[in-house]
């Protein structure tokens with residue numbers, strides 16, 4: 579039975595989290611002795627060449643539903659297409675990335691397919707005990723192991739939990755004809771407002787974040803310079819936004835934005851539990867803090883003990899130099 583993978587896109591490109599979902603499906607197929615991994619992309623915004631490149635991550639075939647109404651990511655319409663694709667391809671397993679679109683789509687497809695659903699999955703299933711998946715809960719502080727008992731299964735994979743497979747070859751992209759009615763498009767995005775020229779924090783692959791250790795808003799230039807050379811978004815701790823040093827939409831943590839970038843650089847942030855709750859899904863955490871006892875170092879992959887005002891400009895210059 580083929581494994582189906584739902585591909586999400588943003589601004590005309592396949593999302594990295596969806597490429598990870600394909601890699602996950604590929605590794606799972608190898609475990610199960612399955613040969614076919616079918617990726618399905620909805621809408622017509624992603625160029626065919628990019629879709630074909632999903633073969634590098636393990637897809638054996640790509641289906642595209644080129645209905646431009648699907649570019650908007652309407653939950654009901656996406657679920658209708660994936661339900662039809664599972665039926666037509668005979669897939670018993672749907673893999674997708676856990677996301678604000680992936681989760682509700684997965685729930686709807688699970689109802690239509692009477693499938694077992696698990697989200698926020700961080701490891702390949704254990705097939706020795708049936709089909710047991712490991713899920714991250716409490717913002718990465720704990721895990722649960724869940725046995726999926728139904729024949730049909732839907733797996734939403736957590737961002738950055740899977741290594742990206744890169745050694746495959748491009749594959750053919752075929753058209754998939756889905757039957758959709760106006761009733762499937764019961765929601766329409768009428769307007770998108772996006773901060774010009776900024777990397778959006780929730781989507782960012784790299785985040786440079788500052789805390790009270792930055793002393794004041796006038797010192798944020800050095801963090802913005804670092805973010806610029808890295809193509810990163812900027813974030814901050816709660817007190818920083820409460821004091822009006824930075825806008826509230828940059829506040830990261832339990833009561834702010836939860837991020838899961840590949841790299842989170844925390845500068846002058848102590849690492850209170852409420853801040854960590856928003857960042858501990860990051861793949862790598864780098865902490866720059868002058869206090870070697872700062873709690874953030876316990877959650878860090880790499881730490882620099884020292885004065886941010888010395889270290890950050892040097893880091894920025896070193897990255898610039900390495901790019902030249």
Ligand SMILES: Cc1cc2nc3c(=O)[nH]c(=O)nc-3n(C[C@H](O)[C@H](O)[C@H](O)COP(=O)(O)OP(=O)(O)OC[C@H]3O[C@@H](n4cnc5c(N)ncnc54)[C@H](O)[C@@H]3O)c2cc1C
Nearest residue numbers: 789790791815816831832833846847848852853868869886
């Ligand atoms: C209900 C509740 C919800 C909360 N939600 C959030 C949340 O969502 N997000 C959040 O961030 N906080 C949240 N908080 C607040 C949280 O508990 C901490 O108070 C806050 O995260 C601390 O922010 P900070 O690390 O910037 O400041 P501080 O705790 O003051 O830490 C500043 C750090 O900067 C270092 N430093 C100082 N000078 C330098 C220098 N020159 N170079 C390098 N390092 C330096 C210090 O050693 C220190 O570790 C919440 C609190 C509560 C009670």
